[in-house]
Amino acid sequence: MPTAAKNRLVIVESPAKAKTISGYLGPGYVVEASFGHIRDLPAGAKQMPEKFKKEPWAYLGVDVDHGFAPVYIVNPDRAKHVTKLKALVKDADEVLLATDEDREGEAIAWHLVDTLKPKVPVKRMVFHEITKSAIQAAVASPRDIDRDLVDAQETRRILDRLYGYDVSAVLWKKVQRGLSAGRVQSIATRIVVEREKQRMAFKSAEYWDILATLATAKGETFAATLIALNGDRVASGKDFEPTTGTAKSNVVHLDEMAARGLAARLDDRDFVVTRVEEKPYRRRPYAPFITSTLQQEAARKLRFSSQMTMRVAQRLYENGYITYMRTDSVNLSESAIAAARNQIAELYGPAAVPPQPRKYTGKVKNAQEAHEAIRPAGDSFRTPGTVAKELSTEEFKLYELIWRRTIASQMNDAVGQSLSVRIQAVTATQEQCDFAASGKTITDPGFLRAYVESSDDADEEAEDAERKLPPLVKDQHLTEEGLEPVGHTTQPPARYTEASLIKALEELGVGRPSTYTPTIQTIQDRGYVVKRGQALIPTFVAFAVIGLLEQHYPRLVDYGFTAAMEDELDQIAGGDATALEFLTSFYFGSASAAEGSVAHAGGLKKLVTENLGEIDARSINSIPLFDDVVVRVGRYGPYLQRGGSAQSEVDPDTETASDGDRVSIPDGIAPDELTPEKVNELFLGGGGERNLGEHPETGEPVVLKSGRYGPYVSSGETNASLLKTQSPENVTLADALRLLTLPRLVGKDNEGEPIYAKNGRYGPYIERGKDSRSLADEEKLFTVTLDEALTLLAAPKVRGRREAAPPLRELGVDPLTDKQMVIKDGRFGPYVTDGETNASLRRGQTPETMTVEQASEMLSEKRAKGPAPAKKAAAKKAAPAKKAAAKKTATAKKTTAKKATAKTATKAVKKAAPKKAAPKKA
Numbered sequence: 078m079p080t081a082a083k084n085r086l087v088i089v090e091s092p093a094k095a096k097t098i099s100g101y102l103g104p105g106y107v108v109e110a111s112f113g114h115i116r117d118l119p120a121g122a123k124q125m126p127e128k129f130k131k132e133p134w135a136y137l138g139v140d141v142d143h144g145f146a147p148v149y150i151v152n153p154d155r156a157k158h159v160t161k162l163k164a165l166v167k168d169a170d171e172v173l174l175a176t177d178e179d180r181e182g183e184a185i186a187w188h189l190v191d192t193l194k195p196k197v198p199v200k201r202m203v204f205h206e207i208t209k210s211a212i213q214a215a216v217a218s219p220r221d222i223d224r225d226l227v228d229a230q231e232t233r234r235i236l237d238r239l240y241g242y243d244v245s246a247v248l249w250k251k252v253q254r255g256l257s258a259g260r261v262q263s264i265a266t267r268i269v270v271e272r273e274k275q276r277m278a279f280k281s282a283e284y285w286d287i288l289a290t291l292a293t294a295k296g297e298t299f300a301a302t303l304i305a306l307n308g309d310r311v312a313s314g315k316d317f318e319p320t321t322g323t324a325k326s327n328v329v330h331l332d333e334m335a336a337r338g339l340a341a342r343l344d345d346r347d348f349v350v351t352r353v354e355e356k357p358y359r360r361r362p363y364a365p366f367i368t369s370t371l372q373q374e375a376a377r378k379l380r381f382s383s384q385m386t387m388r389v390a391q392r393l394y395e396n397g398y399i400t401y402m403r404t405d406s407v408n409l410s411e412s413a414i415a416a417a418r419n420q421i422a423e424l425y426g427p428a429a430v431p432p433q434p435r436k437y438t439g440k441v442k443n444a445q446e447a448h449e450a451i452r453p454a455g456d457s458f459r460t461p462g463t464v465a466k467e468l469s470t471e472e473f474k475l476y477e478l479i480w481r482r483t484i485a486s487q488m489n490d491a492v493g494q495s496l497s498v499r500i501q502a503v504t505a506t507q508e509q510c511d512f513a514a515s516g517k518t519i520t521d522p523g524f525l526r527a528y529v530e531s532s533d534d535a536d537e538e539a540e541d542a543e544r545k546l547p548p549l550v551k552d553q554h555l556t557e558e559g560l561e562p563v564g565h566t567t568q569p570p571a572r573y574t575e576a577s578l579i580k581a582l583e584e585l586g587v588g589r590p591s592t593y594t595p596t597i598q599t600i601q602d603r604g605y606v607v608k609r610g611q612a613l614i615p616t617f618v619a620f621a622v623i624g625l626l627e628q629h630y631p632r633l634v635d636y637g638f639t640a641a642m643e644d645e646l647d648q649i650a651g652g653d654a655t656a657l658e659f660l661t662s663f664y665f666g667s668a669s670a671a672e673g674s675v676a677h678a679g680g681l682k683k684l685v686t687e688n689l690g691e692i693d694a695r696s697i698n699s700i701p702l703f704d705d706v707v708v709r710v711g712r713y714g715p716y717l718q719r720g721g722s723a724q725s726e727v728d729p730d731t732e733t734a735s736d737g738d739r740v741s742i743p744d745g746i747a748p749d750e751l752t753p754e755k756v757n758e759l760f761l762g763g764g765g766e767r768n769l770g771e772h773p774e775t776g777e778p779v780v781l782k783s784g785r786y787g788p789y790v791s792s793g794e795t796n797a798s799l800l801k802t803q804s805p806e807n808v809t810l811a812d813a814l815r816l817l818t819l820p821r822l823v824g825k826d827n828e829g830e831p832i833y834a835k836n837g838r839y840g841p842y843i844e845r846g847k848d849s850r851s852l853a854d855e856e857k858l859f860t861v862t863l864d865e866a867l868t869l870l871a872a873p874k875v876r877g878r879r880e881a882a883p884p885l886r887e888l889g890v891d892p893l894t895d896k897q898m899v900i901k902d903g904r905f906g907p908y909v910t911d912g913e914t915n916a917s918l919r920r921g922q923t924p925e926t927m928t929v930e931q932a933s934e935m936l937s938e939k940r941a942k943g944p945a946p947a948k949k950a951a952a953k954k955a956a957p958a959k960k961a962a963a964k965k966t967a968t969a970k971k972t973t974a975k976k977a978t979a980k981t982a983t984k985a986v987k988k989a990a991p992k993k994a995a996p997k998k999a
Contacts, residue, residue, distance in 0.1 A: 087202065088175065111185065115188060166193045174201050175204070179403050201219055235660060236646075240258065246685070252698060261582070269578065285562055293548075294556075333562065344560060359492050362488055365483050371478075381934075383598075389471045418434065425526060486524070489524065500512040739766050741782075744925070772793070779810060836858055891936065893937060909935055
């Protein structure tokens with residue numbers, strides 16, 4: 078008797094992945110998605126199972142008193158799907174868990190087993206690319222779940238919960254509600270804040286040099302720069318102390334007058350070559366992409382955010398175009414190396430292929446070398462041209478980037494010659510001036526034919542750029558054809574971009590490939606960092622948070638300590654350390670812990686409970702700028718205070734005029750832009766609080782204030798925005814008292830319904846109940862009579878289509894589609910559009926601060942979702958007709974129906990019953 082075919086259930090993480098894999102497995106396999114994690118720690122005590130709700134650790138979701146046992150719950154939005162998976166498991170003869178190959182994927186696989194509790198054999202199916210050969214190989218050689226990897230991921234999750242919940246609670250009490258702390262996010266925030274502090278402390282300096290245009294006897298010209306005067310080096314940007322702007326003592330600091338005078342004295346003098354050095358130039362290819370380098374290059378070359386890069390890479394991976402995109406290994410498989418070398422020979426000729434395959438060593442600590450780098454999928458790479466029609470614009474650009482980097486990594490070195498020249502001239506007053514020039518000639522571009530890496534410094538020269546100098550020899554005389562004094566200004570250290578921040582985290586050994594993108598998104602969502610173009614700018618809330626952590630929990634934001642925690646987690650993954658010992662030491666402390674560690678200090682629990690009273694919220698939320706000016710982090714946003722009770726905790730909505738001058742900091746001003754000049758401008762520009770006088774009826778002060786939505790006047794509990802025709806500088810007490818009468822009761826109609834004159838977002842209007850009419854101008858707010866109002870209300874509303882309003886802002890060209898992008902004001906608020914696709918602005922975004930990159934990404938996301946699904950109204954209307962037709966058919970065949978046997982009817986009922994009952998059971 079033949080053996081029945083096995084029914085194998087394959088569980089993957091996403092529907093897209095499931096669709097691709099199912100096409101490679103054929104009959105006998107059912108492929109279903111888990112939709113990521115099916116369960117997690119509860120979000121708070123409210124989600125805890127009833128039996129744990131009264132436990133003191135219930136808010137954590139982790140039983141810290143009994144071995145840090147986590148309490149897992151099925152995500153509410155996954156409950157129905159888990160029921161479906163359980164039904165599929167019950168019908169299966171074998172379960173194959175095909176979640177991602179990293180630690181998180183291993184943990185998801187374990188959660189699936191622990192939740193679904195299959196009674197059939199379960200195996201782990203691992204692959205790094207979704208191709209037919211890779212999937213079939215993975216099915217043929219499954220393995221067991223790696224419990225060490227699961228333990229490491231679970232420990233990481235518990236650690237992040239302990240850190241996040243306990244430290245975040247401190248931030249809520251001492252800084253602001255809704256904030257959060259995290260093992261990686263707090264380090265990332267500190268890095269950005271430290272760079273901004275460096276920029277705030279920076280003092281610029283001006284320095285000059287001379288650019289000489291020189292010519293050979295044959296008339297060939299080139300440029301050389303003054304580098305030394307009388308044997309002493311001429312100052313360049315690196316020679317200035319950043320916080321004082323003073324030059325080092327061992328250099329010559331030329332100002333404009335000195336440079337121009339020296340240039341005049343060098344006019345028509347003899348220039349002689351004193352040294353010529355020629356060296357071979359050689360540049361090795363870059364290693365294939367890992368997660369961090371892919372994000373960095375996509376940001377530089379394609380202007381993608383890290384989130385967009387990973388989202389596009391995920392689509393490419395799930396559809397079988399690239400290998401797994403979360404990796405810290407630069408290794409390539411033997412088959413991938415062979416594919417790259419074959420393709421290089423086809424495209425660039427056999428001479429472009431080096432004699433031996435190239436092997437790379439990664440610089441990432443504890444990299445998982447068993448994995449592969451990010452490369453095109455398959456044993457023969459598809460060129461970008463062959464997949465162009467299958468991919469979206471974003472997918473194609475990223476695929477081409479990955480393909481080029483992979484191909485280049487197996488090509489020859491770029492080789493050539495570099496030339497360094499020194500030239501001397503002496504003035505009539507015997508001043509010895511040394512000039513320098515350098516050149517580079519590439520004789521064989523090698524890998525540069527396929528790929529050139531970009532730099533975070535936009536002014537840095539590309540590696541494939543040549544600078545050719547004419548043939549020069551020692552003692553050769555040159556003719557001076559021009560001397561141009563050139564002024565320079567020292568620049569503060571550049572702000573971090575997403576790409577350079579990821580690089581910094583990687584170099585510190587903080588975080589892992591899967592954490593970089595969510596970390597950068599989190600610090601933006603929490604309001605710690607805002608993007609301006611590509612730059613990441615910290616907010617003053619971030620200053621307050623990092624100030625608190627540095628003063629009271631320094632080890633939690635210590636780079637070395639955080640990297641050491643990452644190392645311990647890696648040891649757990651390798652089976653060389655235990656999770657319980659690590660968590661106990663971190664949370665409760667350990668007498669054997671190193672001096673100065675969190676554990677030695679009593680652990681995290683003691684720090685966040687016993688030391689809470691030592692944290693002074695007043696000083697934490699005050700960031701000194703200079704003199705008597707401080708930035709306050711208040712409930713309604715940051716503001717400046719000058720003079721008065723500079724050390725008191727002050728709420729800008731309740732403090733009095735005796736507490737000094739205050740002014741809100743407008744949105745969009747970066748911390749380093751609050752120079753003394755800018756601060757004075759804010760205080761003098763009418764943006765600060767100004768006492769206009771006393772209200773004649775209430776005796777309360779009438780104050781002009783600057784809020785997040787513009788200037789307004791306030792007296793007691795009454796506030797009123799300034800009219801569009803008014804400016805803060807010219808507002809008088811009389812103006813303010815007039816504004817405070819709004820909204821104004823115009824009168825009542827014949828039925829006693831009140832009519833008000835109001836000033837709204839779209840201008841002045843009158844209102845009676847839900848009925849309203851616009852007023853001609855703002856002055857009418859104070860002069861419109863009851864008769865005029867009744868006449869306006871009696872007239873029908875103008876229903877004609879209004880003339881299209883001009884856009885709120887023109888953004889420029891979308892780098893992905895080359896279409897013009899604008900921001901418009903719609904019925905539900907502002908939105909960005911390219912004429913075909915619309916995307917509403919998100920919470921916290923404003924038309925003024927929206928960047929081209931943000932707009933491009935939003936439109937890209939909207940396009941990726943596709944058009945909105947068609948409404949089902951038509952289908953519902955069609956249903957009665959179908960039902961009627963069925964009824965008519967049934968009537969026509971009534972005789973035939975009567976002849977149906979009881980046995981057949983019973984079978985039909987039994988067959989239909991489970992289908993009807995299933996939803997009820999679920």
